Amino acid sequence: MSxxxxxxxxxxxxxxxxxxxxxxxxxxIGTGWVGLTTAAVFAxxxxxxxxxxxxxxxxxxxxxxxxxFFEPHLEExxxxxxxxxxxxxxxxxxxxLSTAEIIFLAVGxxxxxxxxxxxxxxxxxxxxxxxxxxxxxxxxxVVNKSTVPVGSNGWVDSFIRxxxxxxxxxxxxxxxxxxxxEFLREGSAIADTLYPDRVVIGATDARAIEALTRLYxxxxxxxxxxxxxxxxxxxxxxxxxxVVDPVTAELIKYAANAFLATKIxxxxxxxxxxxxxxxxxxxxxxxxxxxxxxxxxxxxxGIGWGGSCFPKDVIALIREAEAYxxxxxxxxxxxxxxxxxxxxxxxxxxxxxxxxxxxxxxxLGLAFKPNTDDLRGAPALDIIRKLGELxxxxxxxxxxxxxxxxxxxxxxxxxxxxxxxxLATGADALVLVTEWEEFTQANWADIARLMRTPVVxxxxxxxxxxxxEGLGFVYRGVGV
Ligand SMILES: NC(=O)c1ccc[n+]([C@@H]2O[C@H](COP(=O)([O-])OP(=O)(O)OC[C@H]3O[C@@H](n4cnc5c(N)ncnc54)[C@H](O)[C@@H]3O)[C@@H](O)[C@H]2O)c1
Ligand SMILES: O=c1ccn([C@@H]2O[C@H](COP(=O)(O)OP(=O)(O)O[C@H]3O[C@H](CO)[C@@H](O)[C@H](O)[C@H]3O)[C@@H](O)[C@H]2O)c(=O)[nH]1
Numbered sequence: 001m002s003x004x005x006x007x008x009x010x011x012x013x014x015x016x017x018x019x020x021x022x023x024x025x026x027x028x029i030g031t032g033w034v035g036l037t038t039a040a041v042f043a044x045x046x047x048x049x050x051x052x053x054x055x056x057x058x059x060x061x062x063x064x065x066x067x068x069f070f071e072p073h074l075e076e077x078x079x080x081x082x083x084x085x086x087x088x089x090x091x092x093x094x095x096x097l098s099t100a101e102i103i104f105l106a107v108g109x110x111x112x113x114x115x116x117x118x119x120x121x122x123x124x125x126x127x128x129x130x131x132x133x134x135x136x137x138x139x140x141x142v143v144n145k146s147t148v149p150v151g152s153n154g155w156v157d158s159f160i161r162x163x164x165x166x167x168x169x170x171x172x173x174x175x176x177x178x179x180x181x182e183f184l185r186e187g188s189a190i191a192d193t194l195y196p197d198r199v200v201i202g203a204t205d206a207r208a209i210e211a212l213t214r215l216y217x218x219x220x221x222x223x224x225x226x227x228x229x230x231x232x233x234x235x236x237x238x239x240x241x242x243v244v245d246p247v248t249a250e251l252i253k254y255a256a257n258a259f260l261a262t263k264i265x266x267x268x269x270x271x272x273x274x275x276x277x278x279x280x281x282x283x284x285x286x287x288x289x290x291x292x293x294x295x296x297x298x299x300x301x302g303i304g305w306g307g308s309c310f311p312k313d314v315i316a317l318i319r320e321a322e323a324y325x326x327x328x329x330x331x332x333x334x335x336x337x338x339x340x341x342x343x344x345x346x347x348x349x350x351x352x353x354x355x356x357x358x359x360x361x362x363x364l365g366l367a368f369k370p371n372t373d374d375l376r377g378a379p380a381l382d383i384i385r386k387l388g389e390l391x392x393x394x395x396x397x398x399x400x401x402x403x404x405x406x407x408x409x410x411x412x413x414x415x416x417x418x419x420x421x422x423l424a425t426g427a428d429a430l431v432l433v434t435e436w437e438e439f440t441q442a443n444w445a446d447i448a449r450l451m452r453t454p455v456v457x458x459x460x461x462x463x464x465x466x467x468x469e470g471l472g473f474v475y476r477g478v479g480v
Pocket of ligand 2: 147182183184185186187257260264297298299300301302303304305306307308309310313368369
């Protein structure tokens, strides 16, 4: 779509489509991190939202107002939606689709088992089931929010058609597929959804663009009363709407993640260099980040990126390029730098302790970042396994992720502590892996007294080096 067309659509859509009091009838397929956040936020904004998932236990929990993963404020918002009947959950696809005007697809797209591509079976299954259950009637806009390889929009369309074909002669079903990539971060999912930097719509059909613009109207104009627990950030104005074709929207999502991941790998490379030359990477990051062309965000050096998205999405983009015979050299380098970076803390432990064999090492944090219990791609898991291989006695503590870790990674060579002080007791060294506030705000004087030797390796450069050294700690950060 040309820029002029884009502006035309935006202007008209925003003027004409202020959401009515009735709101929009929305169905969300897949109620994990993205789907549930989407459902709860659109219900909060006055729409009627049904969340559908194949996981019966999850739906049972959600119906009872319990969110079985840790995401700040999501449970509160879910309960509010249930209480005012704007939000409901079902495992019955027919019921989920019967009134829907907009159907979001928010199922997982994890790495394929061979590690070489994207596992698309959840998307294809969901799209087929939608086709099998759509009935003739008003237009349905099927919106893909899952992160998918470029071209998947047409692919989703074809699976819906396959599903429709299964119905036999059910009459004409009017639907259109659009792309609406999601940029929320775990740990701040609600805030990122209510106050996004932009909304991207990938569609060529004007009806789909209209419907989505209507739904997003309160967010685009910031015309809603913020929830009491999440005030609107100061200075937050209107949110830009980017309307593009579906292929471009799909690539925007991968490119955003790849850029951010590359930015972190870049600063980590500089941090490693800082360790050699004696410079301080925090000051370097500030010195370059103040240049508005660079920006200060995502320049925190340390053990690098993990999570459910960056690793899989960078690989997916590399593979996508390969499929076209193009070698994405920069992305490959960003990935390689990151893969090695998490083990920097082990090298530093070995420098200070000489060997880790037989030493008790306390791991501060298991989740891939603070404010989540998500362990997908978490550096802590690789670090713990490597320490185990090297003969260390590993103990770990995380404020919220231990329960999930016990269940999901039962073979992890680590025991668990009750809190940071328990973890410190008798330890030869602590390694900060996840910068939870509980760790940065802890009483480090007490911790020093509890440890066998007060050594701290700060994998996130989140602690106060001078202060800790004043307490007698041997402190090692990454490039500081
Ligand atoms: N987690 C994030 O921070 C984030 C942010 C932006 C985009 N994304 C993308 O959004 C998508 C979803 O990610 P997530 O983290 O929410 O995943 P998730 O694993 O937390 O949730 C996916 C849900 O889909 C359900 N599901 C699977 N197949 C289904 C089907 N056929 N019908 C109905 N439900 C089905 C699963 O039971 C699960 O509850 C992925 O493509 C991901 O890359 C994730
Ligand atoms: O300066 C930084 C910033 C982040 N990280 C690490 O990078 C990873 C990812 O962090 P973050 O981006 O905050 O979390 P995610 O929830 O994985 O969110 C990313 O992935 C999502 C899924 O695609 C996107 O929607 C978001 O926009 C994108 O930020 C984590 O391991 C962080 O510790 C750093 O090492 N240094």
